[in-house]
Structures are given as C-alpha cells and as structure tokens.
Amino acid sequence: MGLSNNSLLFYLFITFAEIMVVLGIILLHAAYTVYIERKVIGRMQARLGPMEVGPYGLLQPLADLIKLLFKxxxxxxxxxxxxxxxxxxxxxxxxxxxxxxxxxxxxxxxxxxxxxxxxxxxxxxxxxxxxxxxxxxxxxxxxxxxxxxxxxxxxxxxxxxxxxxxxxxxxxxxxxxxxxxxxxxxxxxxxxxxxxxxxxxxxxxxxxxxxxxxxxxxxxxxxxxxxxxxxxxxxxxxxxxxxxxxxxxxxxxxxxxxxxxxxxxxxxxxxxxxxxxxxxxxxxxxxxxxxxxxxxxxxxxxxxxxxxxxxxxxxxxxxxxxxxxxxxxxxxxxxxxxx
Amino acid sequence: MEVISLFAKEYPFYITSAVLIFLGIALLLLKRNLLMAVLALEIAFNGINLLFATASHYLGDPKGKMVVLLVLAISAGSFAIGLILVVNYYRAKQSLSLEELRLLGEKENE
Amino acid sequence: MVERGLLLFVLTFFVLFLFFLTFIFRQILYQFLTILLIMVLLGIYYLFLNAEFIAAIQVIVYAGAILIMFLFTIFLFPEEELKYSRDILKTHYSSFLPLGFFLALFLFSLFKAIPKSYKEQNFYFDLKILSKILFNDYWITIYILAFLLSLPMIALYIFFKREERSGSN
Known part of the structure; x- marks a missing residue:
C-alpha cells in the first residue's frame, strides 16, 4: 500500500514476467507429456508410439495443436x-x-x-x-x-x-x-x-x-x-x-x-x-x-x-x-x- | 476521490451485506419458487455473516469471526435438510410453487 | 488506502451488477450462477477484513459443497419447472417497495449505530487465538454443532427408508 507509482509498476511487471515464465514452462511440459504418454504406453504395449512427425515423432504435439486449431x-x-x-x-x-x-x-x-x-x-x-x-x-x-x-x-x-x-x-x-x-x-x-x-x-x-x-x-x-x-x-x-x-x-x-x-x-x-x-x-x-x-x-x-x-x-x-x-x-x- | 476514500472504510461491507439480505428476502418473496426459497435463505445468512465479520474486524474482537465459522457449518446442514424437503415435496405434489404450499397432513382430495 | 478503496469500489459495483442480473434472468440455472459468483466475490470481501481462513472456507464450503449440492438438485427436476413464466414476474414487481423501505431502514440504523471507536484495529485473523477461544470458552457450541450436523444424515435416512417402503408396496 505504501508503494510509490514507479515501484508499483515495477512490481506488476516482475509479477507478470514470473507468470509468463511459469505458464510457458508448464504449457511446454503439458504438451510433451502427451507425447511421452503415447510413447511410454506404446512401449508398454510393444508398439513404437508416434514416429512420423520429426525425428522420433518429437514434433507430434505441434502437429496435434495445429490439427486442433484448424478443426x-x-x-x-x-x-x-x-x-x-x-x-x-x-x-x-x-x-x-x-x-x-x-x-x-x-x-x-x-x-x-x-x-x-x-x-x-x-x-x-x-x-x-x-x-x-x-x-x-x-x-x-x-x-x-x-x-x-x-x-x-x-x-x-x-x-x-x-x-x-x-x-x-x-x-x-x-x-x-x-x-x-x-x-x-x-x-x-x-x-x-x-x-x-x-x-x-x-x-x-x-x-x-x-x-x-x-x-x-x-x-x-x-x-x-x-x-x-x-x-x-x-x-x-x-x-x-x-x-x-x-x-x-x-x-x-x-x-x-x-x-x-x-x-x-x-x-x-x-x-x-x-x-x-x-x-x-x-x-x-x-x-x-x-x-x-x-x-x-x-x-x-x-x-x-x-x-x-x-x-x-x-x-x-x-x-x-x-x-x-x-x-x-x-x-x-x-x-x-x-x- | 472522496467516494474512493469512503469506500476504503467500512461502508462497502455494509452496502454488500444490505444487498445480500435484500436479495435473500426478495428472492424468497418474489420468485415464489421452493428451490429458490432454500437458496434465498442461504444468501440472507451470508449477508449477516459479512456484518459479523465487519464488526469483528473493526472492533478487534475475534469472537465475531468465530460466529461466522459456526454459522457456515450450521447453514450447510440446514441447506441439505431444505433440499431433501423440497425434493420430497415435489414428489408428493408435482409442483414447486410456494403458492400451492398449503398441505400440512397427507389428506388433500376429499 | 487508495488501492483498497478502488478495489472495494469495483467489487461492490460487481456485486450490485450481479444483484440486478439475478432479477433479470428467468431461468433458475442462470440465477444460480450469478449467486455463485456473488458467493465467490464474498470470499474476496473477507480477504479485505483480514480473515483469510474464513475466505478460504467461504469458497470451499459455500461454492464447493453447498451450491454444488443445489446444482445436483436442480438437475433432478424437469426443465419446465426451472423457468418462470413472464406474467408472474410482472405482477409482483410492485412488492419491491416495502423491501426497498426495509433496506433503507436497515442501512439507516446501521449507520446510526456505528460506535465512535469504530476504526480499523489492525486485528489480524489468527487461527490459534480463535481456536483457543472456541475450544476453551465455547466448547459447548462445538458439541451442539456436532448434534446439529448429524440431522441431515438422519433426514436422508428417513427419506430413503420411506422410499424403500413405498417401493415394496
């Protein structure tokens, strides 16, 4: 409450940057968890999992995202x-x-x-x-x-x-x-x-x-x-x-x-x-x-x-x-x- | 600016609790619906809770907030009983209107 | 202080807005949703009163348990029971007047009853202080509460017992 205008803006900016960093990391993790899940379940059922898009299917989450957006x-x-x-x-x-x-x-x-x-x-x-x-x-x-x-x-x-x-x-x-x-x-x-x-x-x-x-x-x-x-x-x-x-x-x-x-x-x-x-x-x-x-x-x-x-x-x-x-x-x- | 400084005091809590109590009574009286009546009582409870918490904060006494916790627990129980009664009543009468709520015993069509 | 005043102003504005929306909607589900929003906003009010625990309990108990119970009950009824017809609304709007009178009287008596020492006390909600009072001085209320909270279970038991009996007949 005792913050002056400048330090309040700075504080808001720092908080915003922190939120962006956490959100970016968690979204990346969520996207690649889908890939890991398909891969691991595939291995457990003696399959290969996604292999087509990119090396070892690493670009599969991106392809899924594009598919969802254009549906x-x-x-x-x-x-x-x-x-x-x-x-x-x-x-x-x-x-x-x-x-x-x-x-x-x-x-x-x-x-x-x-x-x-x-x-x-x-x-x-x-x-x-x-x-x-x-x-x-x-x-x-x-x-x-x-x-x-x-x-x-x-x-x-x-x-x-x-x-x-x-x-x-x-x-x-x-x-x-x-x-x-x-x-x-x-x-x-x-x-x-x-x-x-x-x-x-x-x-x-x-x-x-x-x-x-x-x-x-x-x-x-x-x-x-x-x-x-x-x-x-x-x-x-x-x-x-x-x-x-x-x-x-x-x-x-x-x-x-x-x-x-x-x-x-x-x-x-x-x-x-x-x-x-x-x-x-x-x-x-x-x-x-x-x-x-x-x-x-x-x-x-x-x-x-x-x-x-x-x-x-x-x-x-x-x-x-x-x-x-x-x-x-x-x-x-x-x-x-x-x- | 003066309005803002007024709002930093206890007045917004009064306004909100008055609005909540008003909302509770108005929904109970105007909507004439049993389901809404049960919910309306809860809203009035909330308005009173907010008054208790405000008084407790501005008088520096923790007992008011204790009352809020007790009322929260009791209203959860009373709400469940109210909903059970409403469902049972609907099964008996096939209607949710408060105006047709004249039945005390089991006999009606005689 | 300016931030507090501004935030409370916006919050009160939202509550008033939702209050009017509650009367405008003609479906119980939408009315219920506005009331749910009011309940969640009330949690923020408790944060401004330094009562973080009550704010959390308000959201967990009211929004998370009580109102979900209501939502489940709404889905038990047929869709046509959950709407108001237009004529009922029109005939009863005049009865807002005594209610408005009541509201004015309420606010007037509140403002009149404010003691002179009614200032912010910098009192912070402390669970330890509260639980000491609750469990030492007011322990009997806890016992009464325990009995009261067993009532819904008894009511449910009776309800299902009757259903069983009528089902067998």
Whole structure:
C-alpha cells in the first residue's frame, strides 16, 4: 500500500514476467507429456508410439495443436451457447490458478499466501463447476450423465484428499506450502511419506481420482458414455479440456512432491548415504520427483482396468475416508509424543 | 476521490451485506419458487455473516469471526435438510410453487 | 488506502451488477450462477477484513459443497419447472417497495449505530487465538454443532427408508 507509482509498476511487471515464465514452462511440459504418454504406453504395449512427425515423432504435439486449431468449431443446436463456451475456460483457469501458490524453489514463488493449501483446495472445488456446466450446457444425455458422474467423483474424493492434507498441516503447523517443505526437512525422517504412510497412499489415490485419470477415468468412459462431458466438444475447446487435465496432473504431482516427499530438499539419510546428491540444484530435485509421479500416472494408465462407478464411490466413502481419519489420529499421537 | 476514500472504510461491507439480505428476502418473496426459497435463505445468512465479520474486524474482537465459522457449518446442514424437503415435496405434489404450499397432513382430495 | 478503496469500489459495483442480473434472468440455472459468483466475490470481501481462513472456507464450503449440492438438485427436476413464466414476474414487481423501505431502514440504523471507536484495529485473523477461544470458552457450541450436523444424515435416512417402503408396496 505504501508503494510509490514507479515501484508499483515495477512490481506488476516482475509479477507478470514470473507468470509468463511459469505458464510457458508448464504449457511446454503439458504438451510433451502427451507425447511421452503415447510413447511410454506404446512401449508398454510393444508398439513404437508416434514416429512420423520429426525425428522420433518429437514434433507430434505441434502437429496435434495445429490439427486442433484448424478443426471446425461446432456449437450444438440444443446447447446453452454462453455456458457451453465458458465451461472449458472455467476448468482451465481453475487448474492454472493453482500454480500461483506453488513454490518451485526456496526463493521462487509467485504469490506468497500463508494459506496455500486451502487455496489449492478451493480452486479444486471451483473447477467442478466447469465439468458440471460442460455436461449440462451440451444439451445431450451422455454429456449430462458424464458431467454428473465426474462431479460426484471429484466431490467425494476431495474429502479424503483434504483430510490427508490435514495430517501434513498438523505435522508442519502451517498452511503455507513453503513452510511445510521447511518443516519437513527438519523433521525426524526428512519426508512425511514415511511417518504418514497411510496419508500418502490416500493422497496418491485421491490425486488419480481428482484429475480424472486412468483407473478412475469414468467421466470419459469411452465404452459406456461415449466421452462423457467432452462428447459435444470439438476442435480447440476439446483441447482446452485435455490441457486442463494435464496441468492438473502436474499440480497434483507437485503437491505430492511438496507435501510428502520433501519438495526441493532431500532427507538427511539419503545425503548421508550418497553425499554427491547435495550438489543437485533444488529445482532439479523437485522436477525429478514430479517427473517420477508423472511417469507413475502414465504407468498406472497402461496397467490398471477401469473401476465401476459404485466401486469407486464405496472406495471413497468406506475405505479412504476412515483411512485418512486414522492417519489424522496417528499424526496427532505422533505430535503429542513430540516427534 | 472522496467516494474512493469512503469506500476504503467500512461502508462497502455494509452496502454488500444490505444487498445480500435484500436479495435473500426478495428472492424468497418474489420468485415464489421452493428451490429458490432454500437458496434465498442461504444468501440472507451470508449477508449477516459479512456484518459479523465487519464488526469483528473493526472492533478487534475475534469472537465475531468465530460466529461466522459456526454459522457456515450450521447453514450447510440446514441447506441439505431444505433440499431433501423440497425434493420430497415435489414428489408428493408435482409442483414447486410456494403458492400451492398449503398441505400440512397427507389428506388433500376429499 | 487508495488501492483498497478502488478495489472495494469495483467489487461492490460487481456485486450490485450481479444483484440486478439475478432479477433479470428467468431461468433458475442462470440465477444460480450469478449467486455463485456473488458467493465467490464474498470470499474476496473477507480477504479485505483480514480473515483469510474464513475466505478460504467461504469458497470451499459455500461454492464447493453447498451450491454444488443445489446444482445436483436442480438437475433432478424437469426443465419446465426451472423457468418462470413472464406474467408472474410482472405482477409482483410492485412488492419491491416495502423491501426497498426495509433496506433503507436497515442501512439507516446501521449507520446510526456505528460506535465512535469504530476504526480499523489492525486485528489480524489468527487461527490459534480463535481456536483457543472456541475450544476453551465455547466448547459447548462445538458439541451442539456436532448434534446439529448429524440431522441431515438422519433426514436422508428417513427419506430413503420411506422410499424403500413405498417401493415394496
């Protein structure tokens, strides 16, 4: 508030530049994750994956982008036109806005909010509207069913997700992601994934469900619902949905890496075993952890069959919710014991 | 400029809470729709919440914000009950109009 | 202070704009969307009152849970129930007058009731202070709240029990 005009402009310019850098990096990553996914799944199914465009098919994302941009943009006759056009943007904006509170480095963070975890949860709950409105505004039964299914899934998996994060917050005594990483580095085992193993597993499963990824990709179950809420979308708007999915995949991986695996810090026992690891730059450490989880997302997609809808719901409410509560109690006991 | 300096004080919160309470009561009375009535009560709750938070901020007392948290939790419960009642009522009467809401018992057509 | 005043001015303008839109729309879904936007904007108001936690809870609970519940309920009803016919709107606009009177009275009494010491106190919302008060002095409200929040579950149980019975008959 006490800023003079010049320093305010400078501050705005710096923030804008930071946003551009983060957005550029994440969009590049999202584009090449599609390529890596096709390549890895191809290898796992004894195929080659994309090979035609460029050397080893490296220009495939660019070709896909051009194809999406030049496709015809169809507005269905029975659709609610405005909502139909806004819905993918809502989903994408809620996915991208998460990046503002995530620290990539001890010193690089766009917005230093002291309630970072809650902001992520709030944006996740706002993103559900994009899905429901996309389903409803298409004016098609498959879309509506897919949208409602997806919303029910995301809503019911948000609760165990939040409760397992509550364990982390209780252990670190802070809502800020940066403080969580710092408290983690000073804790006994260096990572929260070991003392809070239950919470880690619950969070991992919920991360798959929140992003509508493979064993839980019911909203776009091709065999039952055609393509769920994406059925009526075509061209660039469909691309926006996929972009939002891949970006939220990255956000979930970042959250797991930051909250459970120590973020940019390495646990002391790992450094004691391999002293040369100390030379790694912090951002690279975080990136390696994130890439591991992205690979896990793809690996699971290639391996597991899809869940049935009632199995999915009963898994959330009957298994994951009690487990995350047990984890919370366990963290409280640990905290009471002074660990 | 004077308007802007007024808006930096507590007045915008008063205006917004008044607007929210007005919106709640107006939707309840004017729209004559059961679904809207349930939502309208929530909006009036929100206006009162904002008043509590404003008073708490300007008097330096954390109890007002505590009340906001409690009201949030209670209104979530009451909203769920309200929606259950509306769905049940629609199944019985096939109508959502508040004006046809005269049924207390189970007997009607006698 | 200028930034705060300007931002609050824009926010209040938006809320008033959405308030009028709510009366203009004739479909419940669109009315609902404007109300959703108002709820999210209310979270920003709480940020200006130094209550970040309440702002986050406002968005998570209201926008993320309560209003989505409402949206699910909307989709249970047939499309023609979710529209108002034009004549209902026209006949009832005159009843805005007593409501406007109420609003004026409300604002008047508010402005009159402001104490002299009503200045910004630089009070920052602290979860630790709040939870100490809540769990030490007002613990009984938490118990009452727990009982109250079990009521929706009981109501749902009764609802589905009745459905089962009528289904078997």
């Amino acid at each position: 015809e943009d169809i507005l269905p006759r029975d659709s609610h036109k405005t909502l139909f056009q806004i819905a993918p943007l809502v989903l994408l904006a809620c996915a991208i806005a998460n990046l503002s509170v995530i620290p990539f480095n001890p010193s690089f963070l766009i917005a230093d909010v002291n309630l970072g975890v809650l902001v992520v949860l709030a944006l996740a709950s706002l993103g559900v509207y994009g899905i429901i409105l996309a389903g409803y505004s298409s004016g098609s039964k498959y879309s509506l069913l897919g949208g409602l299914r997806s919303a029910a899934q995301v809503l019911s998996y948000e609760i165990p997700l939040g409760l397992s994060l509550a364990g982390v917050i209780l252990a670190a005594e802070s809502f800020s992601l940066k403080d969580i990483v710092e408290a983690q580095a000073q804790s006994l085992l260096g990572v929260y994934a070991l003392p809070q193993f239950l919470g880690f597993i619950v969070f991992l499963i919920c991360a798959f469900a929140e992003t509508n990824r493979a064993p839980f990709d019911l909203p776009e179950a091709e065999s039952e619902l055609v393509a769920g809420y994406i059925t009526e979308y075509s061209g660039f708007r469909m691309g926006l949905f996929f972009l939002a999915e891949y970006i939220s995949m990255y956000i979930m991986s970042l959250l797991i890496a930051l909250c459970y695996l120590g973020g940019w810090s390495l646990p002391w026992w790992l450094i004691a075993l391999f002293p040369f690891l100390q030379a790694l730059p912090p951002t690279l450490v975080l990136a390696l952890k994130v890439y591991f989880f992205i690979f896990l997302f793809i690996w699971v997609r290639a391996t597991f069959p899809r869940y049935r809808f009632d199995q999915l719901m009963s898994m959330s409410w009957k298994i994951l919710l009690p487990l995350s509560l047990i984890n919370f109690m366990w963290v409280a006991i640990l905290k009471r014991g002074g660990l």
